[in-house]
Amino acid sequence: MSAITIDNDLVHYEVLGRGRPVILLHGWLSSWRYWIPTMQQLSMKYRTYALDLWGYGDSGKDPDRLTLDAQVELLGNFMEKLGITKAAFIGHSLGGAVMVRYALKHPDRVARVLAISAPVFEAERGAPPPAPPPFTAAPARPAAPSAPAATIVARPAGLPDAPARPQAEGVPPARSADSSRGTPDWYRPTVLHRGAEQGIPPTVSAPASPAPAPEPEPQIAPSNIKPGQIPNPLNTRLMGIVPRDLLERHLDKAVADYDRLLGEAAKTAPSAFAASARSFDTVDLAWDLRMIRIPVLLVHGDEDGFLIPPAQPLLDYLNHGRDDFRCVLWPGAKHFPMLEDPASFHRLVSDFLEARDLDDLEFKERWIRKMR
Amino acid sequence: MARILIAEDERDIRDLVEFTLKFAGHEVFKAANGAEAVELAPGVRPDLILMDVRMPRMTGYEACRALKGMDDVKDIPVVFLSAKGQDVEMKTGLEAGAIDYILKPFAPDELTRRVAEILQGLGLS
Numbered sequence: 208m209s210a211i212t213i214d215n216d217l218v219h220y221e222v223l224g225r226g227r228p229v230i231l232l233h234g235w236l237s238s239w240r241y242w243i244p245t246m247q248q249l250s251m252k253y254r255t256y257a258l259d260l261w262g263y264g265d266s267g268k269d270p271d272r273l274t275l276d277a278q279v280e281l282l283g284n285f286m287e288k289l290g291i292t293k294a295a296f297i298g299h300s301l302g303g304a305v306m307v308r309y310a311l312k313h314p315d316r317v318a319r320v321l322a323i324s325a326p327v328f329e330a331e332r333g334a335p336p337p338a339p340p341p342f343t344a345a346p347a348r349p350a351a352p353s354a355p356a357a358t359i360v361a362r363p364a365g366l367p368d369a370p371a372r373p374q375a376e377g378v379p380p381a382r383s384a385d386s387s388r389g390t391p392d393w394y395r396p397t398v399l400h401r402g403a404e405q406g407i408p409p410t411v412s413a414p415a416s417p418a419p420a421p422e423p424e425p426q427i428a429p430s431n432i433k434p435g436q437i438p439n440p441l442n443t444r445l446m447g448i449v450p451r452d453l454l455e456r457h458l459d460k461a462v463a464d465y466d467r468l469l470g471e472a473a474k475t476a477p478s479a480f481a482a483s484a485r486s487f488d489t490v491d492l493a494w495d496l497r498m499i500r501i502p503v504l505l506v507h508g509d510e511d512g513f514l515i516p517p518a519q520p521l522l523d524y525l526n527h528g529r530d531d532f533r534c535v536l537w538p539g540a541k542h543f544p545m546l547e548d549p550a551s552f553h554r555l556v557s558d559f560l561e562a563r564d565l566d567d568l569e570f571k572e573r574w575i576r577k578m579r
Numbered sequence: 580m581a582r583i584l585i586a587e588d589e590r591d592i593r594d595l596v597e598f599t600l601k602f603a604g605h606e607v608f609k610a611a612n613g614a615e616a617v618e619l620a621p622g623v624r625p626d627l628i629l630m631d632v633r634m635p636r637m638t639g640y641e642a643c644r645a646l647k648g649m650d651d652v653k654d655i656p657v658v659f660l661s662a663k664g665q666d667v668e669m670k671t672g673l674e675a676g677a678i679d680y681i682l683k684p685f686a687p688d689e690l691t692r693r694v695a696e697i698l699q700g701l702g703l704s
Contacts, residue, residue, distance in 0.1 A: 224594070
């Protein structure tokens with residue numbers, strides 16, 4: 208067992224393999240342990256790290272560190288302590304949410320994200336905001352010194368209401384005939400200048416000079432919504448439930464290592480579910496996924512009874528205008544696709560890690576029903 | 580749960596075997612070649628030794644013969660990790676005192692299963 212101390216508390220992790228770093232994060236129902244087959248599979252080409260989040264497995268159980276934000280901070284501290292400057296992320300359920308939030312804040316430290324069974328919930332969100340520019344480590348200089356200052360889309364803290372959706376719920380919006388810009392007529396982006404609401408100084412136009420400074424990379428904040436603004440089904444699905452019981456309900460008994468996984472779930476801190484669920488009251492992971500600036504692959508079992516897979520309108524919201532985002536709905540898979548069909552999952556992971564970009568991924572029709 | 584000594588010179592494979600057996604519930608010890616395995620075995624007193632064939636300093640066969648000549652460890656069962664298709668090597672390994680062999684390359688879950696079977700056959704599980 209490997210462990211480090213972060214904030215005077217123990218963080219358990221395991222590591223295997225050599226090569227480019229890949230970090231794996233578990234979800235609510237168990238611990239690092241269910242990544243063992245994935246680590247074994249990847250170890251000949253990658254250095255794989257799997258850690259236990261606060262409150263889970265053999266990591267510290269401080270009740271004040273069980274929120275989503277605390278887990279995001281843990282991930283950052285873990286990378287720093289182990290000297291990992293940049294890694295590919297693979298996260299399941301809660302782990303996927305942690306990684307998406309981290310990648311949104313630190314795109315320079317994340318190569319790409321594979322989020323499995325992530326907690327993305329249906330809601331009336333209105334039209335999707337414009338996709339942000341992809342993150343580039345060395346931003347290009349503006350074409351001319353007098354180019355207008357960049358604007359970004361940012362969701363201010365305490366935004367009173369989500370933008371009204373122009374279509375009735377569940378009805379796909381009509382597409383525009385304006386193919387020259389590829390912008391549908393229902394598209395009414397909410398564009399906000401960086402400003403005081405985000406605590407980010409307004410952008411100042413670069414002064415005229417022969418060699419202007421490169422435009423700084425825009426900082427995009429994670430969602431910070433009001434409780435109740437976006438439905439949070441976790442409050443009913445995680446509250447008052449014993450972790451081991453919940454795992455028994457959603458994990459197929461035929462998966463390898465079933466008994467040990469149940470044993471790991473029993474280690475979960477008593478208040479972990481409630482604290483974690485509540486912290487999602489002010490989170491809209493769909494927004495975060497929409498605004499992320501690195502390649503993201505979302506994988507969801509279409510028979511997941513714990514976290515319901517995203518429906519088409521939500522996929523449209525996430526996918527609109529982006530070529531670095533894809534969602535795979537896995538036919539027949541439940542909450543743990545990586546354990547239910549490890550061979551297919553590992554093939555997908557290897558392809559995902561090696562693809563130059565997501566367009567290069569070739570999904571196998573037999574297990575991909577929808578691909579966005 | 581058993582105490583298992585692995586002798587394997589390729590670090591990636593050694594680490595993978597260690598990881599696999601450790602999280603299958605065994606206590607694992609590692610040697611990077613045959614000579615190291617011979618040195619470690621008397622102190623570790625493993626229930627089982629998994630031995631690669633081709634290793635520097637001392638091959639798996641040489642190490643196995645050496646172990647079988649040492650009174651305190653001669654009864655520890657040795658299993659060779661042999662590459663597929665090397666039937667002659669398997670025969671040589673068994674003649675050197677090994678009780679079985681596992682073909683390489685192997686999937687981790689296959690290794691776990693084979694080790695469990697071997698331990699069961701030895702009455703160690």
